Amino acid sequence: xxxxxxxxxxxxxxxxxxxxxxxxxxxxxxxxxxxxxxxxxxxxxxxxxxxxxxxxxxxxxxxxxxxxxxxxxxxxxxxxxxxxxxxxxxxxxxxxxx
Numbered sequence: 001x002x003x004x005x006x007x008x009x010x011x012x013x014x015x016x017x018x019x020x021x022x023x024x025x026x027x028x029x030x031x032x033x034x035x036x037x038x039x040x041x042x043x044x045x046x047x048x049x050x051x052x053x054x055x056x057x058x059x060x061x062x063x064x065x066x067x068x069x070x071x072x073x074x075x076x077x078x079x080x081x082x083x084x085x086x087x088x089x090x091x092x093x094x095x096x097x098x
Contacts, residue, residue: 014043015043015045018039029057033055033057040053
């Protein structure tokens with residue numbers, strides 16, 4: 001069974017394939033925007049049925065910062081460190097690694 005970092009890496013590669021296809025295939029991009037959960041599943045990125053999913057197309061000159069939902073209960077120092085150190089989960093527009 002894959003570890004969490006391995007899964008994140010696999011999902012990032014799969015997401016990269018989705019993005020690359022959306023850049024060259026307008027019909028695929030429109031479907032991705034309209035039915036993101038279905039497209040993600042087709043590419044092996046599972047999304048729980050209880051989760052909503054939106055794919056947004058960013059304008060070239062915009063940056064979005066997502067405020068995640070507040071965790072329930074108290075956070076341990078370890079959990080807080082994981083959240084604060086989770087920068088690799090987020091992509092900042094203009095970042096060369098984005």
